[in-house]
Amino acid sequence: MSDEELQRLVECISRDVFHKPFRHHAIFNKRLRTTGGRYKLSNHFIEINPLVIQLYDEDELIGIIKHELCHYHLHIEGRGYKHGDDDFKKLLKSTNSPRHCKPLAERQAKSSVIHIYRCISCGLEYQRRRKMDCRKYRCGKCAGEITKVN
Incomplete structure (x- = not known):
């Protein structure tokens, strides 16, 4: 999947699920390690970890996009966009968005006493x-x- 296809998918999900337009950019970011995606406050970009597509199905990708769109739309509207805010929790629930994504990096086992x-x-x-x-x-x-x- 290319960045252009991701952009179209994010715009489509925003329109169909949130009934609001997505007017910024959505891109893949290979530097993300442990998270499936992130919303950047500074430029309103949504960045998605490309490992999501390699490791999981399209439903996981859509879930991550919906989660990041919750941050996006609430931030644009000036409402509580952080994980602990009530507005964010309510929007997650109403859009059936996941609170967390599946793990992308294997946790290293703690080494024994050396x-x-x-x-x-x-x-x-x-x-x-x-x-x-x-x-x-x-x-x-x-x-x-x-x-x-x-």
């Missing part, structure tokens, strides 16, 4: 995912010096 530190005085062990500078920290139990075990 750094083990031990207090020289009392022997208390500290397990950490991130490396720490032993010179900056002391034991929380006895205030002794900490060293890296492995």
